[in-house]
Every structure is written in C-alpha cells, then in structure tokens.
Amino acid sequence: MPVSAAASAREILVRLHDVMASRTPAQAKLNQVVQIIGEAIGSEVCSIYLLREGVLELFATRGLAEEAVHVTKLAMGEGLVGTIAEDVEVLNLDEAASHPDFAYKPETGEDRFHSFAGVPIIRRERAVGVLAVQHSEPRKYADVEIEALQTVAMVLSELIANAGLIDAAAGAGARPQMTATIRLSGQKLVEGMGSGFAVYHQPRIVVEHTVAEDIDAERRRVYAAFDKMREQIDRMAREAEFGVAGEHVEVIETYKMFAYDEGWARRINEAIDSGLTAEAAIERVQQRTRQRMRQIDDPLLADRMHDLEDLSNRLLRIVSGQMGTAAQLGLRQDTILIARNLGPAELLEYDRRRLKGVILEEGSLTAHVIIVARAMGVPVLGRVSDVRRQIADGDQLLLDVSEGSVLVRPSSAMEEAFDAKLELRQKRRAAFAALRDVPPVTKDGHRVTLMVNAGLRDDAAALDTTGADGIGLFRTEFQFLVSATLPQRERQQRLYRDVMEAAGDRPVVFRTIDIGGDKALPYLNTEAGDEENPAMGWRALRLALERDGLMKAQARALIEAGAGRTLHVMFPMVSEAWEFDEAKSLFEAQRAWLGSRGRRLPLDVRYGAMLEVPALAEQLDLILPNVDFLSIGTNDLTQFLFAADRANPKLAERYDWLSPSILRFLRRVVEPAREADVPVGVCGEMGGRPLEAMALIGLGIDRLSITPAAVGPVKAMIRSLDRDAITAEMARLLAHPVRDMRGALGAWAATNGVELA
Numbered sequence: 001m002p003v004s005a006a007a008s009a010r011e012i013l014v015r016l017h018d019v020m021a022s023r024t025p026a027q028a029k030l031n032q033v034v035q036i037i038g039e040a041i042g043s044e045v046c047s048i049y050l051l052r053e054g055v056l057e058l059f060a061t062r063g064l065a066e067e068a069v070h071v072t073k074l075a076m077g078e079g080l081v082g083t084i085a086e087d088v089e090v091l092n093l094d095e096a097a098s099h100p101d102f103a104y105k106p107e108t109g110e111d112r113f114h115s116f117a118g119v120p121i122i123r124r125e126r127a128v129g130v131l132a133v134q135h136s137e138p139r140k141y142a143d144v145e146i147e148a149l150q151t152v153a154m155v156l157s158e159l160i161a162n163a164g165l166i167d168a169a170a171g172a173g174a175r176p177q178m179t180a181t182i183r184l185s186g187q188k189l190v191e192g193m194g195s196g197f198a199v200y201h202q203p204r205i206v207v208e209h210t211v212a213e214d215i216d217a218e219r220r221r222v223y224a225a226f227d228k229m230r231e232q233i234d235r236m237a238r239e240a241e242f243g244v245a246g247e248h249v250e251v252i253e254t255y256k257m258f259a260y261d262e263g264w265a266r267r268i269n270e271a272i273d274s275g276l277t278a279e280a281a282i283e284r285v286q287q288r289t290r291q292r293m294r295q296i297d298d299p300l301l302a303d304r305m306h307d308l309e310d311l312s313n314r315l316l317r318i319v320s321g322q323m324g325t326a327a328q329l330g331l332r333q334d335t336i337l338i339a340r341n342l343g344p345a346e347l348l349e350y351d352r353r354r355l356k357g358v359i360l361e362e363g364s365l366t367a368h369v370i371i372v373a374r375a376m377g378v379p380v381l382g383r384v385s386d387v388r389r390q391i392a393d394g395d396q397l398l399l400d401v402s403e404g405s406v407l408v409r410p411s412s413a414m415e416e417a418f419d420a421k422l423e424l425r426q427k428r429r430a431a432f433a434a435l436r437d438v439p440p441v442t443k444d445g446h447r448v449t450l451m452v453n454a455g456l457r458d459d460a461a462a463l464d465t466t467g468a469d470g471i472g473l474f475r476t477e478f479q480f481l482v483s484a485t486l487p488q489r490e491r492q493q494r495l496y497r498d499v500m501e502a503a504g505d506r507p508v509v510f511r512t513i514d515i516g517g518d519k520a521l522p523y524l525n526t527e528a529g530d531e532e533n534p535a536m537g538w539r540a541l542r543l544a545l546e547r548d549g550l551m552k553a554q555a556r557a558l559i560e561a562g563a564g565r566t567l568h569v570m571f572p573m574v575s576e577a578w579e580f581d582e583a584k585s586l587f588e589a590q591r592a593w594l595g596s597r598g599r600r601l602p603l604d605v606r607y608g609a610m611l612e613v614p615a616l617a618e619q620l621d622l623i624l625p626n627v628d629f630l631s632i633g634t635n636d637l638t639q640f641l642f643a644a645d646r647a648n649p650k651l652a653e654r655y656d657w658l659s660p661s662i663l664r665f666l667r668r669v670v671e672p673a674r675e676a677d678v679p680v681g682v683c684g685e686m687g688g689r690p691l692e693a694m695a696l697i698g699l700g701i702d703r704l705s706i707t708p709a710a711v712g713p714v715k716a717m718i719r720s721l722d723r724d725a726i727t728a729e730m731a732r733l734l735a736h737p738v739r740d741m742r743g744a745l746g747a748w749a750a751t752n753g754v755e756l757a
Contacts, residue, residue, distance in 0.1 A: 030160075041149075058070065072105050269281075341369075470507040642661070658692060694754060
C-alpha cells in the first residue's frame with residue numbers, strides 16, 4: 001500500500017494521464033481507468049457509476065459481472081451508491097450489507113464482496129457519479145486510499161464531462177427557463193427591505209485541467225496566487241470604512257489570519273504533490289472543507305469554515321486568471337446580491353449605493369459577514385435553498401427580510417404592493433424619527449425608560465438616532481466571539497471606554513461575558529464536552545466563576561474604563577443568590593486592588609443581576625437586598641419556563657410571551673422588587689414588541705432595553721397609552737385568564753386607541 005495519500009494518487013494520476021490523452025473512445029478509457037485504480041490500491045473491485053437521465057448507471061467495472069455494465073441502475077438515494085451521490089459524502093464500510101441503505105443487485109455478482117468504499121464524482125459542486133471499490137475480506141479502506149480515490153474522482157469528472165457522458169443538466173447546473181412568480185423563504189439575518197435585480201456574486205469557476213504536467217510550475221503558480229490574495233486582503237483591511245472603528249475591524253483581522261494560515265497552504269501543496277494542477281488542488285482542499293462544514297454542529301466554527309471557503313474561492317479566481325466577480329465588474333443598477341456564502345471582505349468590495357440586499361444559500365446570525373452587513377445597513381436573508389435553480393441572473397427581486405421571504409419575478413401588482421409597504425415603512429420610520437427628542441411618557445404622565453441593546457462599538461450611535469435613554473444591555477461577549485484569540489485586557493478596556501464616551505452622560509449596562517454552552521470559543525477549552533442542552537449548560541456566570549482569571553481581567557478592564565463615571569455591571573444567568581454575591585465580591589476585590597495602586601476608579605459601581613433562570617425567583621428575598629437593579633432576560637426565561645427550545649421552529653410559535661404563565665411569573669418578580677425599591681427592567685426581545693411592551697408596562701415594568709429599530713414603535717405606543725388603565729386591565733386578565741391573551745390585549749388596545757405600529 002502507498003506510504004501517503006499524495007504518493008498513492010500520484011501513482012494513479014501518472015497512469016491516467018496517458019489514458020486521458022489517448023484517442024480511444026470514452027467507454028474504453030473508463031474500462032482502463034477501473035483497471036488502473038483497482039490495481040494501484042489492490043482492490044478486487046473498482047466500479048464507476050455515472051448520472052444519466054436522473055439515475056446512476058454502472059458504466060465500467062473491474063471485478064463485478066461484465067453483463068451488469070449499462071444494466072445495473074440506481075436512483076439517487078437508492079443503495080450505497082445512490083446515498084453517496086445524494087449526500088455528496090464518502091462511505092467506507094467493512095461490511096456493506098450491514099448498512100441500512102444497502103441494496104443488493106444480483107446481476108452484479110457482488111454478494112461475495114464484503115468491504116465497500118465509495119466517493120462522489122463532483123462536477124460544479126454536484127455529484128455526477130460515484131467511484132466505488134470493494135473487497136472480499138471485511139476491512140475499512142485506509143485514509144490514504146480514500147484520499148487517493150477522492151483525488152482521482154476529480155480527474156474523472158473532467159474526463160466524463162469532456163466525453164459528454166453525464167447529463168447536461170447535472171454537469172452544467174442547467175435549468176428550464178423560468179418566468180413564473182415564486183416566493184422563496186429563508187432565515188432573517190439582517191432586517192430590512194430592498195428591491196433590485198439578481199446578480200450572482202461570482203460565476204462558478206470550473207476546473208477544466210486537473211492533472212499537472214509540471215508539479216514545480218503548479219506550486220509556483222499557487223505561491224504567486226497566495227501573495228496576490230494576501231495583498232488584496234491587506235488592502236481591504238486598510239480601506240474598510242465604517243465611520244467608527246469597531247468589531248468589524250476585528251472580523252477583518254480574523255479573516256486575514258486565515259489568509260496567512262500556513263496549514264491551509266500546506267494542504268494545497270500536498271494536493272499538488274499528488275499530481276493535481278494548482279486549480280484542482282485548491283478545489284480538492286475546498287471539497288474537504290465543505291465536507292467538514294456539513295459535519296460541524298458548532299455555528300461559530302462553521303462560520304470560520306465559511307471564511308476559509310470564501311478565501312478558497314478568491315484564491316481559485318486568482319490562480320485561474322478569472323478575477324471578475326460582480327464587485328469587480330461593478331453594479332450597474334439596484335442589485336440584490338446572491339451567493340452561497342459570502343466573506344466579510346468580499347461584501348466590502350460592493351458599491352453600497354447600488355447594493356440593496358443579499359440572499360445567501362447558507363449563512364447564520366453569528367457569521368462574520370452578518371456583522372459587517374449590519375454595519376453597512378444591508379438587509380440579508382439566509383438559508384434560502386435551491387437558489388440557483390430558482391433565480392436567474394437579472395431576475396427582478398423584492399426582498400422583505402421582516403417577512404423572511406423574497407419574491408422572484410413579481411407581477412406589477414406585487415411591485416405596487418411592495419412599493420406601498422416600503423413607502424409606508426419609510427413614512428413610519430420618519431414619524432418615529434420625529435419622536436427622537438420626545439420623551440416616552442404615557443398619557444397619564446408616567447415616564448418609561450427606553451434603552452437599547454448593543455454589542456458593537458458602533459451600536460452606541462443608535463443612542464443619538466433613536467433618542468434612547470442609554471444602553472440597557474451591552475453584550476460584552478461579542479468581542480470574544482468575533483476574535484481569533486482571547487481579547488487582552490487592554491483591548492477590552494479600550495472598547496468599554498469608547499462605548500461609554502460615545503454614550504456621554506447616558507448609562508451603559510455592561511453584561512459580563514456570556515460564553516460557553518452554545519457560544520463556544522475555539523480558543524478557549526471549557527472542558528464541558530458535548531453538552532446535550534448547551535443553553536442550560538456550563539456557560540455565562542457559571543463558567544466565569546470557575547474561570548475567575550477571565551472574569552478578573554474583564555472586571556479590571558471595566559473598572560479602569562469607567563474611571564470618573566458611574567459603572568453599571570450586570571451578571572448573566574444568575575441561578576442562586578450566592579452566585580451574584582461571589583461575582584460582586586470578585587469585582588469589588590479588583591476595584592480595591594486597583595485603588596491600592598493609585599488607579600482612577602469609577603465614582604460608583606452599580607451591580608445588577610439578570611433573571612433568566614426561574615429558580616432565582618424563589619430567592620428574591622436573598623438577592624434583592626444586595627442588587628441595585630434586576631433585568632429580566634425574557635428570551636432564555638421563556639424557554640426555561642416552558643422547557644421549550646425557541647430555536648426549534650415547531651416550538652418557537654407555540655409558547656407565547658403573552659401567555660398567563662409568563663405574565664404571572666413576571667408579576668411575581670415585579671411586586672417584591674417594587675417593595676424593596678429595586679428597579680426591574682426587561683432586556684429581552686419581548687420588550688421590543690409594542691403589544692408585549694404594553695403588557696409589561698401594565699405589570700409595573702417601566703424600564704425596557706430593546707433593539708434600536710424598536711425604540712420608535714414602542715415610544716409611539718407608550719405615548720398613546722394610559723398606564724393606570726392597562727394596569728387595571730392586566731390585573732383583571734391575570735385574575736381570570738382567557739386562552740387567547742394576545743387577542744384580548746390586542747382588542748383592548750384597539751378599543752383604547754393604543755398605537756401598535
């Protein structure tokens with residue numbers, strides 16, 4: 001057996017090169033190919049299945065019955081071969097018949113073979129066939145053999161495409177001409193509306209030549225391409241403009257880290273060593289990355305793999321000389337950009353005046369590109385499936401992320417309705433903007449405190465644009481999540497100081513780091529293992545109290561940043577009173593230590609706890625004497641109270657924030673806090689919805705921290721509301737709850753002239 005994957009593949013490719021260059025018919029070439037592969041890796045069977053008319057047909061074999069060629073056929077998803085093609089994944093089995101998808105084809109005579117390994121033959125990101133090997137003895141094929149098969153499969157894709165052996169639609173991604181209007185749905189990533197014409201971020205680069213003539217020459221081409229790519233990324237990092245420096249800069253720095261990653265470059269060089277051209281080597285490594293991405297559950301790690309995919313695309317364009325992305329060619333009209341995924345640097349290349357929205361086939365809320373898009377004010381819809389088959393270049397699109405959808409090739413009536421909604425949205429925004437300097441006071445004279453949630457340095461600008469009273473929740477973990485390495489104390493301090501300076505005399509409530517569980521940091525080993533319920537796992541204050549070095553560094557950064565001001569600190573996920581006491585003591589010890597060394601200190605430090613875990617409600621008598629304020633995190637509280645994961649689409653809409661259980665629970669917290677003279681606020685998504693905010697005010701909550709976009713609508717609701725009236729109505733409804741509390745409150749609001757934008 002070959003000593004390495006590169007040597008194994010190179011041995012096969014050297015022999016295949018002559019086969020591909022010969023003038024023999026395609027069928028004869030495939031017959032030679034299966035002989036060469038089988039002999040090279042010592043496998044008794046080697047077979048090639050190709051996609052023809054929607055089914056996988058046995059085209060050539062060494063070891064199976066010859067009469068089965070062009071007779072044995074499998075549907076996509078049928079048997080082991082169909083499963084490999086459908087999932088675009090490798091199978092490596094020591095006992096093929098034990099796999100649940102095994103399908104026996106008696107005409108092949110394969111019943112005497114036990115082991116099986118198969119790899120997809122990929123053309124333009126789709127499986128167009130399968131290369132399979134089998135052996136009579138039960139054994140797993142070695143990793144080097146699988147690597148060799150995958151490399152050879154790349155070469156086969158070129159051979160069979162050039163010979164016209166696969167379906168045209170499978171090879172080229174062709175689709176019928178489409179004219180009908182359709183609506184596609186996706187995940188809301190960055191809110192907003194936009195209309196424009198479909199432009200694909202980049203034309204797919206098809207690697208036409210896979211076998212290298214001169215390995216040294218291919219390696220030099222890759223080195224030159226790496227140099228050019230790194231120059232481009234460095235230039236983007238220098239020229240990126242967001243008005244104010246922020247975490248976006250850190251995102252670009254992380255992106256640069258990948259561009260200079262030697263491990264990535266080494267893997268490409270190893271692929272060249274196996275006999276591939278520079279283009280084929282980059283794509284080979286890219287295929288491995290995609291396979292890893294499909295296996296990654298951690299969203300942050302998956303997003304970093306997306307960054308690597310973005311860089312692979314860039315490197316492939318450079319080395320092939322096909323540099324024309326839509327950004328380089330220039331946008332000629334209002335555009336909705338479409339991409340499988342997008343790197344942050346690539347988004348920065350686009351003309352923001354013409355870029356009206358982005359549609360991603362993948363994407364997630366934590367992706368680096370979403371951070372940048374939010375800063376640019378570009379709406380983004382993600383997880384839109386089968387885009388390339390549904391949308392053609394130049395199709396007119398109406399993107400409404402608030403609805404989670406995009407209309408493709410809309411009718412004139414749909415355009416008019418969209419324009420009317422957009423105009424109404426703009427008018428409402430203008431009306432809400434006019435309320436910027438108007439205080440949120442109810443009709444009966446009660447002042448409500450309206451603050452905003454933030455996590456980036458630039459988010460502080462929302463205070464001036466919305467007229468908010470301050471930042472009621474600054475998520476300090478965001479700096480950790482977008483960093484490639486643990487942010488040092490000085491960098492943390494700089495961020496906190498900049499945010500407080502931007503806020504001026506308005507308060508900023510800093511929530512201490514909430515990581516761990518479902519917010520894993522690749523550079524910080526929490527030793528928690530794979531948690532079945534990460535939201536309820538070793539995270540937030542639990543983790544911080546254990547890793548007190550992490551918390552001490554953050555405490556010093558916050559205390560020094562707050563010198564000469566009042567500092568507001570809030571601890572997340574407090575489950576018992578002693579946890580708050582211990583966290584507060586840690587901060588106070590750092591404050592005393594800094595004071596003993598003559599450092600400037602805050603004028604005052606006010607400490608709060610987040611009530612997200614229902615258990616804390618049973619210890620209010622213990623914690624209220626020691627806290628300066630309480631903040632209720634309704635997002636986590638809801639899922640903990642109902643034992644319902646709000647990320648699960650089947651459960652997300654089932655348990656309503658306006659259910660009697662939630663409202664009664666909140667009242668149980670508000671009443672003793674009021675008696676103890678401890679301010680209680682809500683900093684979850686619930687407070688950003690006018691109807692829910694109305695109910696909260698009726699419960700006695702007069703501090704809300706919400707998204708900047710929600711400040712205007714909630715302020716308008718407050719100014720149309722009589723607090724005493726809603727307080728009485730909430731008392732009546734909670735005494736005798738109806739099943740549809742939402743409907744009852746909506747009807748009350750309509751009757752009493754409450755504005756619910």
